[in-house]
Amino acid sequence: MGRRLTEEQRKKILQKRKQNRLVTIKIIGIFVLILLVFIGGRIIISKIFSNDNAIDTNKEIVNESNKESNKESDKEIKKDTVKELVKDTQSEGDISVDVLNNGDDNAKTGKIENKYANEKISKADLDKKIASLPDILKRKIELYPESETTVIRYQEAKEKNISKDISIDFENSKLFDRKVKLPYLNQWDERWGYEKVDDQYIAISGCGPTSLSMVYSGLTGDISKNPYEMAKFAFENGWYDKQGGKYELFNSGAQKLGLKSKEIKSNEDSIKKNLDDGNVIVALVVPNGYNDFSQTGGHYIILTDYNEENKLVIYDVNSYNNTNKTWSFDRVLAQTKVLYSISK
Template sequence: MIFRQEKHPSKRRQQVYRYYVIIAAAALVLIGGGLGIVLSRNSRPETKEASLTKEQKELYRLAGPHIETQKERIERVRMEATAAGYPEGVIELLDKNPATVSYVEDYGEKQGQIYAEDIGDDYVDGQIPLLIQWDERWGYAPYGTSVVAVSGCGPTCMAMVAAGLRHDPTITPAKVAEYGTQNQYVDEENNTYWAFMQEAGKNWGLSCYSGFLSEEELSAELSAGHPVICSMGPGYFTQNGHFIVMTGYENGQIRINDPFSTENSGRTWTYGEIHDQIKAMWVYQIDQG
């Protein structure tokens, strides 16, 4: 093999060197571009995801945490109570009066418990106190085979009358309910017999007479400080049966303590509005005998 000697070997090497430099540079550009595309493609979703997360966090910060509405709370408590197997009468309280939601929510933990030995600040000397049967201080107490909150409107009314007339804040709905149960004043459906209204007051030193009072007679009794317990039929106060206490009369307006409703108790009523719903009336005073 014959080798030809180059006339200008240094110049030739320079050209070859330049050629390889150009090739290498081009390769680097291509490789760098490819990596850039890959990195760009891989990084874009992360950037977008991070951006969305920040937006969501900002929206959450601006909106604040979700606050459960009263309606949502009632439905949640209803589902929880149903799942836990609470008595039907307890769950139905939610439909009859939404204000009972706390009572129903706490039923599983507090059923059968009594949390007060007296009526506390509800007692005002010289007045017939307003007591609510689903008050958690005594609403979980048993009455018959039920509880005061569900079936204890009768004992709660008697507790109002006895505590007020006897000036005794230790007379609570739970204690009166216990007396009613022990003395069999409760029927098999946990309704209070009318005989309880006629007779039970004697246990607290009260006398009682029953009769359907005219508006004039009612006004005279209430003005004399004699509260009147009424058995009510369907209407403003109940769909079935209920007991309330009439506590005062002024300018044609009757003040009523409804043991199931602070709303009904917070307004006055005319005789004409409610007399057709009254099924029976009992008038109370201190027994002078």
């Protein structure tokens, strides 16, 4: 038979069990408390970092906003500065808004093109503008219709103080898809076409000085001799008058500017040899039944290269269209009176 527990022993066992349960409850309570503290800490830390990120984000937004604000302020300052410059210089009589805008009109495109060619004008306005032109300029349009879009701006050009600077043309020439990159200058350009030397417009008789201006600036990089300055230089030295440029302009005139110049034979072999040597050639051309370059008397064009198809690449100061074409040797030589080979 088993041994029976006394009443006192049973009480001790029950009391011990009760103590064990209390210990277990305490342990569980402590564990739960630790767990709650841990979870609470995570939540608090998370909120702190969240607030920090929000602060950083707000700072970034504020910084970006300040940057944009500063940019706008800079723009306004620049605008105001330009306005002040224009106001100051206009009061001195040195410049006009048109001078500042001229650079935009002649932006670098790498192309030789008339910036007014595609402008639309009503027939009534066109007729009115042509009617107001001097007779010699009306005749210019009749003989060379390509010049119309610029020549009709004669009155505006006379009233404005337009810069004759050719730096944009010089920089634009560097982008030309041509072996020889001369700045393209047109004799009826509004910057100088309606200035007179020996009582005649450069637009009418200035092909010689304009051609030499192109050659000189292209070979030397000196852009101080724009067509108007070159026309005055030529006139003062007796190589240019109201009838146009004389032969000596591309011989004695070129040499006085520090260039080398010589007359060469008017044949294909001579042209190729001089072009292959890196020279440019100025050709005095006459209509001779073709009228490609001139409708009346003599005219100067510049030969700079020939392509794989044996066609000449030229610059014609009286025609964007002619300049953007290539020409057979026979066609050019049939209209050529004299050739000058020019180099640095």
